[in-house]
Amino acid sequence: MTLPFKTTLEIPLIAPLALLFILTISFVGSLSANTGSIAFVGATIIDGTASAPLQDAVIVITDGRIRSVGPRSAVTIPANAQQIDVSGKVIMPGLVNAHGHVGNTVGLGTGAYTTENLLRQLSLYARYGVTTVYSLGGDEEQGYALRNSQFNADLDRARIFVAGSVVLGDTEAAIRAEVNRNADMGANYIKVRVDDNLGATEKMPRLLFDALVDQAHIRRLPVAVHLFYLDDAKYILNAGADLIAHSVRDMPVDREFIDLINAKNVCYIPTLTREVSTFVYESVPGFFADPYFLKEVEPAIISELSTPEYQSRMQNSAAAQGYKVALTVAMDNIQRLREGGVRIAMGTDTGPPARFQGYFEHMEMHMMVDAGMSPLEAIRAATGVAADCMNAGDVGTLEPGKWGDLIVLGANPLDNIENTKSIESVWIAGNRVPE
Numbered sequence: 130m131t132l133p134f135k136t137t138l139e140i141p142l143i144a145p146l147a148l149l150f151i152l153t154i155s156f157v158g159s160l161s162a163n164t165g166s167i168a169f170v171g172a173t174i175i176d177g178t179a180s181a182p183l184q185d186a187v188i189v190i191t192d193g194r195i196r197s198v199g200p201r202s203a204v205t206i207p208a209n210a211q212q213i214d215v216s217g218k219v220i221m222p223g224l225v226n227a228h229g230h231v232g233n234t235v236g237l238g239t240g241a242y243t244t245e246n247l248l249r250q251l252s253l254y255a256r257y258g259v260t261t262v263y264s265l266g267g268d269e270e271q272g273y274a275l276r277n278s279q280f281n282a283d284l285d286r287a288r289i290f291v292a293g294s295v296v297l298g299d300t301e302a303a304i305r306a307e308v309n310r311n312a313d314m315g316a317n318y319i320k321v322r323v324d325d326n327l328g329a330t331e332k333m334p335r336l337l338f339d340a341l342v343d344q345a346h347i348r349r350l351p352v353a354v355h356l357f358y359l360d361d362a363k364y365i366l367n368a369g370a371d372l373i374a375h376s377v378r379d380m381p382v383d384r385e386f387i388d389l390i391n392a393k394n395v396c397y398i399p400t401l402t403r404e405v406s407t408f409v410y411e412s413v414p415g416f417f418a419d420p421y422f423l424k425e426v427e428p429a430i431i432s433e434l435s436t437p438e439y440q441s442r443m444q445n446s447a448a449a450q451g452y453k454v455a456l457t458v459a460m461d462n463i464q465r466l467r468e469g470g471v472r473i474a475m476g477t478d479t480g481p482p483a484r485f486q487g488y489f490e491h492m493e494m495h496m497m498v499d500a501g502m503s504p505l506e507a508i509r510a511a512t513g514v515a516a517d518c519m520n521a522g523d524v525g526t527l528e529p530g531k532w533g534d535l536i537v538l539g540a541n542p543l544d545n546i547e548n549t550k551s552i553e554s555v556w557i558a559g560n561r562v563p564e
């Protein structure tokens with residue numbers, strides 16, 4: 130549906146020329162302000178906050194944003210609202226992927242960064258219920274442009290936020306210049322790597338890392354860090370980093386780390402499915418038989434990932450086998466972090482080849498539950514907590530004033546996290562995402 134941009138309530142406040150313009154837009158979209166409201170009636174609502182789910186609830190969206198939400202008895206439905214009966218269904222916020230990459234991959238190849246490819250991937254995320262994605266690196270002009278054009282009531286693809294380039298440089302001056310270039314383009318985050326690819330490459334020297342954090346903070350931008358080792362994780366927290374974008378995977382996290390990350394109020398993004406993608410194609414993965422995976426992936430990609438050549442390359446890759454062990458460490462660490470009260474946000478590192486956008490976000494939540502989180506904790510990590518961690522502001526929970534980004538499910542994910550896949554429809558700014 131198309132919603133009008135403005136309600137008639139604002140008309141007395143605006144200049145005549147603008148009035149004419151807005152009336153024109155309104156008449157194109159609809160003939161009365163109230164047709165801009167949509168009400169979902171009768172569902173169980175998991176709102177993404179710490180509150181208990183609401184039974185037999187109503188949520189009203191007007192002009193793309195949530196106007197009211199609550200038990201049926203407490204919500205007034207506007208007279209001319211379009212009503213949708215969702216009794217027996219479950220509504221939850223659209224998923225927020227705190228760590229993805231958008232725009233560069235087609236099939237199993239890269240280098241295809243175009244507006245068309247960005248939109249294709251943002252629509253793919255949206256069909257899987259991922260309504261916001263933080264693209265942490267590899268972002269170019271077209272990605273920024275889509276970020277800038279998404280704050281309106283006719284959006285029906287996933288929202289994108291961007292980090293620009295992954296910052297590299299051999300000198301402090303080069304690092305500061307690259308931070309400035311990303312900041313000048315309007316990046317939401319500054320992204321940096323401090324790992325060594327399991328010993329295969331040099332880590333960024335700590336003096337350069339310190340300069341990067343300093344420059345990012347001068348530009349009032351948060352720093353998201355790709356890391357692997359516990360020792361580096363402690364270092365970057367003390368140096369002022371703002372987000373841990375992957376699991377600590379070399380050893381169990383300790384009390385010192387948990388106290389430090391909590392004291393610094395920094396969030397932790399496990400990206401468990403990133404590890405999975407590094408080794409799982411050494412044989413045919415179970416999810417190649419999941420209809421929910423098959424409905425979006427091209428058969429040619431499955432064929433290529435299933436060839437003996439591809440499989441033996443992974444079987445014989447030291448990196449693949451190293452990351453397979455790292456995943457068990459990462460899974461164990463989730464339970465320690467959870468018990469330590471650390472804020473954990475759902476993120477996947479999807480986007481690069483064979484890290485399947487949309488499907489892997491559901492797998493990630495399932496793995497978070499396998500690692501010891503409750504289904505409600507995993508859902509909060511993928512909605513309200515992720516939005517909080519990323520300073521997303523007006524997405525991630527179903528509360529008045531937030532964008533109307535939500536998922537209608539046929540089965541309750543609190544009974545079984547696998548039920549996040551029972552998506553019947555996805556809505557962004559109150560618009561149904563095309564299937």
Ligand SMILES: [Zn+2]
Nearest residue numbers: 228229265478
């Ligand atoms: Zn990444």
